[in-house]
Amino acid sequence: MRAMVYRGPYRIRVEDKEMPPIEHPNDAIVRVTRAAICGSDLHLYHGMMPDTRVGTTFGHEFVGVVEEVGSSVRNLSPGDRVMVPFNIFCGTCYFCARGLYSNCHNVNPNATAVGGIYGYSHTCGGYDGGQAEYVRVPFADVGPSVIPDWLDDEDAVLMTDALATGYFGAQLGDIVEGDTVAVFGAGPVGLYAAKSAWLMGAGRVLVIDHLEYRLEKARTFAQAETLNFSEYDDIVVQLKKITGHLGADVCIDAVGAEADGNLLQHVTAAKLKLQGGSPIALNWAIDSVRKGGTVSVMGAYGPMFSAVKFGDALNKGLTLRMNQTPVKRQWPRLLEHIRNGYLKPSELVTHRIPLEHIADGYHIFSAKLDGCIKPLIVPSAA
Known part of the structure; x- marks a missing residue:
């Protein structure tokens, strides 16, 4: 697959990368249809987040279509259009049971505070993110939700974090x-x-x-x-x-x-x-x-x-x-506000950038060029 790859501060590339495999029976593989660059990604881009390793793929805001599921996944099927919260969480630990999904105790061996986050350095678990054509989604029965038919991908992707x-x-x-x-x-x-x-x-x-x-x-x-x-x-x-x-x-x-x-x-x-x-x-x-x-x-x-x-x-x-946002906890009320017309998340989108040109997207967003407020990334597989 094609994926954004970190090569050092201010140096990112789009390269061929191995397709993510199913590593656990509760994994899913998602074909990314929309991703985004977040302001917090700039901390990684500028080399200001400890333990951001060369070869990492960034991206904690993404939606897509389920391509494959592990043998124990019950809530998702191939072909489902899903939005994936930036938090990776198990759903069963002390903190998840209390709705503190961003503080999950079982998904990040490198920290006692934050749980796992897609594409956000090894201090947040070392998971590859969604600025790629495909991404592995752990705990697929817990994190992702099927996107309602009435909700556009570009509104849904902004619900995954921003x-x-x-x-x-x-x-x-x-x-x-x-x-x-x-x-x-x-x-x-x-x-x-x-x-x-x-x-x-x-x-x-x-x-x-x-x-x-x-x-x-x-x-x-x-x-x-x-x-x-x-x-x-x-x-x-x-x-x-x-x-x-x-x-x-x-x-x-x-x-x-x-x-x-x-x-x-x-x-x-x-x-x-x-x-x-x-x-x-x-x-x-x-x-x-x-x-x-x-x-x-x-x-x-x-x-x-x-x-x-x-x-x-x-x-x-x-x-x-x-706290880091327990994203999935916010979704029921946000979906109400969007459906009732009080919010239209995609009104903030200013740029839609092909994955192959993501380095330009980071530069535009980082340097605040061209009136950039929120850039979305469009993988070629979309």
């Missing part, structure tokens, strides 16, 4: 009617979080970024007020000014450890394997939320030793809520 994560970020904010919600980051997850905040009763939604084309999308897609942080000496002070000098009720960090990073971060991440960026957006969220407010963290962070303002969070009496 939409579910944005919705979960708003959910973790414990938004109550009339709350002011500030979202840091106008990438896809931030835009979905802003849109979802309205569905949960927010009275005011603010989105903070520095790229004007993304802020324009926040205004048109999420009907949010926007702030370009590059236009202010101190974005925290500005946020306080426009919220009655109290701060927002809820702040959502949809940036994470900056996907760019500075020189020091690149050295300590790529060379010393110490961190995955810096927590500037998280510290802004801690400073910008009102006392007694809630900070929801949805951005991707690697193992890191950067200074988070935990003392400020303590002294302000903040509630900090965070």
Whole structure:
């Protein structure tokens, strides 16, 4: 098959790769029809995620058609059109039984916190991802769901991470009617979080970024007020000014450890394997939320030793809520919202890139060229 292959920071190729085999009776092989590049993939692309090994195939957002199933698979059949959550989980451990699918205890021998994630380094289990023509899906009776006939592939693929994560970020904010919600980051997850905040009763939604084309999308897609942080000496002070000098009720960090990073971060991440960026957006969220407010963290962070303002969070009496999204838990409500017309996930898609040109796609997305917000990957086998 053809697959995206990692050859080092900023170096990815499309190469011939062995077809993934059935390794366990509960595996399925899925022919990918749509995949996506996620903002968190840029941490891998930039060499800022520890133990990202040469030869790995990225991609944790994908949908496709079941080609083959293992002997114990009962819920899927060849020919089924499926969406696959980015979490790999067993469905039976202590954490899965409580709906914490992203914290599954049985799928990642390399970590005690996060479970397995497709195409996201060996710190997340070492599974190959879906930026390829075919992908092996473990625990096929547990993770994937058959896509409803009425749902388009391009809406379904965004439910496998970006939409579910944005919705979960708003959910973790414990938004109550009339709350002011500030979202840091106008990438896809931030835009979905802003849109979802309205569905949960927010009275005011603010989105903070520095790229004007993304802020324009926040205004048109999420009907949010926007702030370009590059236009202010101190974005925290500005946020306080426009919220009655109290701060927002809820702040959502949809940036994470900056996907760019500075020189020091690149050295300590790529060379010393110490961190995955810096927590500037998280510290802004801690400073910008009102006392007694809630900070929801949805951005991707690697193992890191950067200074988070935990003392400020303590002294302000903040509630900090965070996790990798348990994607499948969000699907029933999201399907309702999509079917009722409240959400149209594919409105954020700006680029559709053939798998053979995925290196160009990473460059466009990473460098924020051509108004790129969300790029989809179209395998030739689709």
